[in-house]
Amino acid sequence: MPLLLFLEQTLNGLQFGVTLFLMAAGLTLVLGIMNMVNLAHGAFYMLGAYFAATLVPITGSFLVSIVLALAGAAAVGLLTEVVALRTLYSRDHLDQVLATFGLILFFRELVKILWGPIAIFMDVPALFSGRVEIVPGAPYPVYRLVVLAVGVGVGGFLWWLIARTRLGMLIRAGASNREMVGALGIDIKLLYTLVFALGCGLAALAGMMAGPLYVVDIGMGDDILIKTFVVIVIGGIGSVRGAFVAAIIVGMVDTFGRILPSQFGLSATLAEISIYVLMAAVLLWKPRGLFPAAG
Amino acid sequence: MKKTVLLAAGAAFWGATLLVTPVQAQQGVKIGLIATLSGPQAGIGREIVDGFNLGVRHAGGRLGNVPTEVLVGDDQFRPDTGKSVAERMVQRDRVDIVTGVVFSNILLALSDTVLKDRRGVFLINSNAAPSDLAGKGCDRNFFSVSWQNDNVHEAMGQHMTNAGVKRAYLMAPNYPAGKDALTGVKRYFKGEVVGEVYTQLGQTDYAAELAALRAARPEAVYFFYPGGMGIAFVRQYAQAGLVQQIPLFGPSFSLDQTILPGIGDAALGVYASTYWSEKLQNPGNEKFVRDFEAEHKRIPSPYAAQSYDTAMLIDAALKQSGGIGNKDKFRDAVRAANFTSIRGPFKFNKNHMPIQNYYLTQIAKDPQGRLVMDLKGVIFASHADVYAAECKMKW
Numbered sequence: 001m002p003l004l005l006f007l008e009q010t011l012n013g014l015q016f017g018v019t020l021f022l023m024a025a026g027l028t029l030v031l032g033i034m035n036m037v038n039l040a041h042g043a044f045y046m047l048g049a050y051f052a053a054t055l056v057p058i059t060g061s062f063l064v065s066i067v068l069a070l071a072g073a074a075a076v077g078l079l080t081e082v083v084a085l086r087t088l089y090s091r092d093h094l095d096q097v098l099a100t101f102g103l104i105l106f107f108r109e110l111v112k113i114l115w116g117p118i119a120i121f122m123d124v125p126a127l128f129s130g131r132v133e134i135v136p137g138a139p140y141p142v143y144r145l146v147v148l149a150v151g152v153g154v155g156g157f158l159w160w161l162i163a164r165t166r167l168g169m170l171i172r173a174g175a176s177n178r179e180m181v182g183a184l185g186i187d188i189k190l191l192y193t194l195v196f197a198l199g200c201g202l203a204a205l206a207g208m209m210a211g212p213l214y215v216v217d218i219g220m221g222d223d224i225l226i227k228t229f230v231v232i233v234i235g236g237i238g239s240v241r242g243a244f245v246a247a248i249i250v251g252m253v254d255t256f257g258r259i260l261p262s263q264f265g266l267s268a269t270l271a272e273i274s275i276y277v278l279m280a281a282v283l284l285w286k287p288r289g290l291f292p293a294a295g
Numbered sequence: 296m297k298k299t300v301l302l303a304a305g306a307a308f309w310g311a312t313l314l315v316t317p318v319q320a321q322q323g324v325k326i327g328l329i330a331t332l333s334g335p336q337a338g339i340g341r342e343i344v345d346g347f348n349l350g351v352r353h354a355g356g357r358l359g360n361v362p363t364e365v366l367v368g369d370d371q372f373r374p375d376t377g378k379s380v381a382e383r384m385v386q387r388d389r390v391d392i393v394t395g396v397v398f399s400n401i402l403l404a405l406s407d408t409v410l411k412d413r414r415g416v417f418l419i420n421s422n423a424a425p426s427d428l429a430g431k432g433c434d435r436n437f438f439s440v441s442w443q444n445d446n447v448h449e450a451m452g453q454h455m456t457n458a459g460v461k462r463a464y465l466m467a468p469n470y471p472a473g474k475d476a477l478t479g480v481k482r483y484f485k486g487e488v489v490g491e492v493y494t495q496l497g498q499t500d501y502a503a504e505l506a507a508l509r510a511a512r513p514e515a516v517y518f519f520y521p522g523g524m525g526i527a528f529v530r531q532y533a534q535a536g537l538v539q540q541i542p543l544f545g546p547s548f549s550l551d552q553t554i555l556p557g558i559g560d561a562a563l564g565v566y567a568s569t570y571w572s573e574k575l576q577n578p579g580n581e582k583f584v585r586d587f588e589a590e591h592k593r594i595p596s597p598y599a600a601q602s603y604d605t606a607m608l609i610d611a612a613l614k615q616s617g618g619i620g621n622k623d624k625f626r627d628a629v630r631a632a633n634f635t636s637i638r639g640p641f642k643f644n645k646n647h648m649p650i651q652n653y654y655l656t657q658i659a660k661d662p663q664g665r666l667v668m669d670l671k672g673v674i675f676a677s678h679a680d681v682y683a684a685e686c687k688m689k690w
Contacts, residue, residue: 005507007505019500118341141535215527217522256503259506262492269648272469
């Protein structure tokens with residue numbers, strides 16, 4: 001592979017990895033801290049995109065739409081947690097999987113009723129619709145660089161939130177020993193609700209950043225959810241740092257896994273299994289993932 | 296399951312007739328429409344249902360002037376569900392005709408249930424038509440009113456040859472229909488294929504593939520990505536600045552009205568091969584487009600058109616055979632296809648696949664600023680599929 005093409009694909013891998021991280025950060029928090037398997041995470045990814053895509057033509061501003069859509073998705077997340085998920089914390093994972101799978105179907109049909117069965121349109125904001133030649137001869141869409149920046153920014157924000165704030169301290173404490181946190185008089189119910197809403201907000205942000213690049217339709221959350229689970233398993237459940245590192249690795253392996261086999265005349269099916277082989281290898285080496293959360 | 300009963304006045308009339316003259320009771324027709332109506336793939340199913348219902352409405356609610364009942368079933372995009380819906384419709388509801396199946400894998404899962412039933416149930420399908428049912432596996436009671444799966448791809452292969460393309464790059468998802476599609480293109484494309492790339496089914500990020508595509512320097516790109524994959528692919532193709540450099544070609548399945556609104560202006564200038572366009576000028580088509588838009592507030596897609604044609608074909612056949620009581624007479628009437636297709640000339644090949652025209656269109660804006668497939672010309676006149684030679688059926 002020529003060097004320039006290699007550089008361009010590296011950039012693609014980074015950018016895809018960061019998109020996965022946006023999605024994985026929320027999921028790993030909910031799974032690690034609340035011990036809750038939330039298959040409906042992809043539904044919030046979808047809701048975020050639908051909210052933003054609907055708001056952009058109304059407000060006329062991408063930024064305003066994103067802020068409103070974030071608030072909307074977090075509010076739906078809050079409501080879902082209070083109405084449906086609270087009773088599930090003490091149940092085992094299989095019950096949670098079943099219930100949150102039900103939520104996927106519920107949100108899908110709800111979106112279908114409200115927006116119709118076909119995909120809706122979401123444009124790249126005019127400011128970022130151009131291209132730059134970072135790698136000579138290969139104009140790269142500016143919006144993809146924006147997504148990259150947002151992902152890194154969210155990573156920084158989460159690091160600050162978890163390492164430097166009182167809420168973050170409670171989150172870390174909740175992840176290592178929830179009974180003790182409760183015994184110390186912290187309102188663990190409220191903490192869970194906040195964490196869940198934060199997770200939903202992150203998923204929604206991932207969805208609205210992905211909307212203009214990919215597609216805003218009822219199935220958009222399905223494919224990415226599977227890769228997201230791979231990311232958090234590799235990274236270590238509950239670890240935001242692990243999710244970041246693993247997302248970049250998975251983004252790279254997936255990108256090059258899609259390109260390299262055809263260069264050597266191998267089957268395209270190899271690309272589909274590359275990240276699962278990676279996951280199996282990591283789990284053999286480190287059964288709890290690369291950066292297991294303390295506790 | 297959604298149950299649409301279009302019996303209305305017909306039922307009352309039928310009941311009354313039964314009371315008065317039980318001997319000459321008119322036999323009605325019961326049609327089971329099985330389509331994918333939930334989940335991400337529901338857009339096509341909606342077109343199939345709306346198109347068929349409009350056909351029944353244009354026939355005065357009575358196909359072939361007999362009481363008509365249409366049962367609608369949802370296969371949920373799952374072959375096993377499709378099969379059980381078919382079993383219920385064929386064995387319990389005792390439908391005479393099954394239609395509407397969108398996806399080939401679902402059709403193949405339920406075709407035996409319908410075709411092997413001892414009552415002689417017809418499968419007059421309005422979308423999927425895999426090679427399995429066109430060649431050696433052709434069946435006297437299976438008809439495809441849409442096309443054979445390969446045809447639309449073959450048409451674009453022929454157009455790319457006509458246009459003098461020397462180096463083409465082909466892309467499709469890694470599943471049977473994707474491989475069939477590119478096989479169809481290669482059957483008629485006579486230039487060099489400089490890349491044949493199969494991507495993961497459901498994948499929506501194509502940055503890596505587009506970088507490799509650019510490096511291969513093709514003169515044209517053919518892609519087959521149905522649904523959301525198509526939206527993502529065309530948009531990223533445009534975002535990468537490739538639309539102006541390398542012309543993009545695809546089948547209508549990747550560029551029709553279930554997809555264009557999601558792509559937006561990025562689709563402008565892309566070429567699509569099709570078997571129907573809203574711009575085709577014939578009185579039936581103008582009436583279809585006008586009434587469909589009035590009822591549903593959207594432009595019909597080719598799926599709706601072929602489903603409408605299916606209703607019109609059944610209508611004409613029932614009229615000719617005087618009802619569905621005599622299966623052989625009805626089969627002969629369907630084979631004769633004495634109806635005016637809104638797609639232009641239409642007849643059945645001996646394997647019950649259509650022989651019809653295929654057209655070239657280019658994505659453009661209509662006067663209201665909506666994206667449409669603008670008709671550019673005919674690629675194939677009265678085109679037949681290659682599998683007919685393997686079908687032993689004689690009629």
